[in-house]
Amino acid sequence: MKEKLYFVMSMIIVGAVGVFIKYIDMSSSKIALFLCLIGAIFLFTIFKCKKQKVSWEIVKKNSVALIISAVALSGNWIFLFQAYKETTIANAALSYYFAPVLVIILSPLVVKEKVSLKKVLCIGVALLGLFLILKNSTGETTANDLVGIGYGLIAACFYAAMTLTNKFILRLDGLTITLVQIVLSITLLTPFVLFTEGFSFSSVTSKTVILMLMLGVLHGGIGLYLFFIGMKGLKAQSIAVLSYIDPLTSLLISVLIVGEKMTLQQLFGAILLLGSIWISETGKSRVKSIIS
Numbered sequence: 416m417k418e419k420l421y422f423v424m425s426m427i428i429v430g431a432v433g434v435f436i437k438y439i440d441m442s443s444s445k446i447a448l449f450l451c452l453i454g455a456i457f458l459f460t461i462f463k464c465k466k467q468k469v470s471w472e473i474v475k476k477n478s479v480a481l482i483i484s485a486v487a488l489s490g491n492w493i494f495l496f497q498a499y500k501e502t503t504i505a506n507a508a509l510s511y512y513f514a515p516v517l518v519i520i521l522s523p524l525v526v527k528e529k530v531s532l533k534k535v536l537c538i539g540v541a542l543l544g545l546f547l548i549l550k551n552s553t554g555e556t557t558a559n560d561l562v563g564i565g566y567g568l569i570a571a572c573f574y575a576a577m578t579l580t581n582k583f584i585l586r587l588d589g590l591t592i593t594l595v596q597i598v599l600s601i602t603l604l605t606p607f608v609l610f611t612e613g614f615s616f617s618s619v620t621s622k623t624v625i626l627m628l629m630l631g632v633l634h635g636g637i638g639l640y641l642f643f644i645g646m647k648g649l650k651a652q653s654i655a656v657l658s659y660i661d662p663l664t665s666l667l668i669s670v671l672i673v674g675e676k677m678t679l680q681q682l683f684g685a686i687l688l689l690g691s692i693w694i695s696e697t698g699k700s701r702v703k704s705i706i707s
Contacts, residue, residue, distance in 0.1 A: 422645030422657050428638035430664025433504040434672055435630045436496050440623050442612060443496035447489060448604040449627055454635025455597045461640070462594055473586050474595060480583045481592070485599035487577035489607075494570035502563025504669045508662035510567025512545060515655035517575035522651035526582045533694075534656070540691040541659050547684030578654055581646055589644025596643075597635065659688050 439446055474481065498507035519538055522528045584592055608614065646654055663685060 418645045418648030419653075419657065420645075421641045422649060422654065423660055425638050425640075425642035425645055426658060426660040427664050428633055428641070430661045431668055432495075432630070432634055433499045433507060433665050434668055435626055435634075436499040437504070437673075438622070439626050439630070440618065440620065441627070442608075443493050443500065444604065444608050444611065446496050446627070446630075447492035448601065448608050450492065450631050450635040451489075451597050451601045451604060453628060453631025454639055455594065455601060457632055457636030458590065458594045458597065458640060461636075462590060465590070467588075467590065469591055469595075470587075474591075477584045477587060480580050481595055482599060484577050484580045484584070485596045485603060487573045487580060488596055489600045489603050491570050491573035491577060494566045494573065498563045498567035498570060500563070501566060502560040504665050504673065506560055506564055507567045508665045509545065510564040511571050511574070512659065512662050513568055514571035514574040514578070515658050516542070517571060518578050518651050518655040521575065521579060522655075525579045526651055528651050537656060537691040537694055541656065541688050544684040544687030544689075544691065545659065545662060547680050547687065578646070578651060581643065582651060589647055590640060592647075593640050593643045597639070656691070659691075663688055 436443075436446065441449075495507070495511055498511065501507075515538065519530060519534070523530055581592070587595075649657070666685070
């Protein structure tokens with residue numbers, strides 16, 4: 416139960432990211448890099464306060480999974496942030512949340528988890544709810560919207576890869592996993608930013624700095640930490656279903672802060688989405704597994 420609460424809290428934090436990205440005047444790769452840097456400082460401080468020590472022998476044994484997960488984390492952030500820049504929050508969320516479907520499909524093959532009929536039905540209802548929520552939230556689809564949706568789908572692939580890869584990381588606590596992955600992401604993103612666009616910050620405003628600091632602490636620090644410690648105690652299918660809290664949060668924030676209006680159709684979609692999550696995560700399914 417504690418792991419579910421942590422994961423839900425992380426999804427709420429992640430759901431607010433789109434609003435920040437809209438107002439940060441930096442490239443997606445730079446935002447991802449500085450998100451990692453701020454998050455690393457924040458998490459390292461927690462690490463020292465808790466007086467934890469890293470078992471480098473265990474880290475070495477998990478090195479392949481950690482590196483793959485760090486690549487997936489970096490790619491996920493870059494493409495998701497670019498999706499928010501190219502299209503609306505609604506379109507970005509819709510395309511990005513193809514990821515849970517990928518997790519459901521791949522988890523029996525990759526991590527050998529069984530998929531119950533109940534889970535499959537709930538995912539279907541959640542997808543229907545998400546479709547109703549986002550269908551009429553924008554006007555005509557432009558070329559930029561299509562590009563943004565494409566970036567969102569790529570981000571979804573990276574998210575699914577990260578979710579499944581983390582199931583192979585053993586004997587490491589959530590804080591250590593998070594800190595190591597962020598440091599590895601910094602190592603990957605620094606040369607990428609250097610060789611693709613450089614580190615010129617002449618146009619950065621004080622508003623951008625403040626928003627970046629807030630995003631770094633909330634998303635790169637607290638949110639990511641809660642995400643990984645919650646993920647470690649949940650099955651891949653549960654992660655997939657609970658992940659729908661993220662786009663719902665994005666929608667609510669876009670209505671309350673950005674000013675997008677919510678139709679009755681969207682409200683009905685939200686009820687379907689939340690209802691499917693509740694049904695999937697409460698009680699034990701009496702339906703036998705449909706995948707052995």
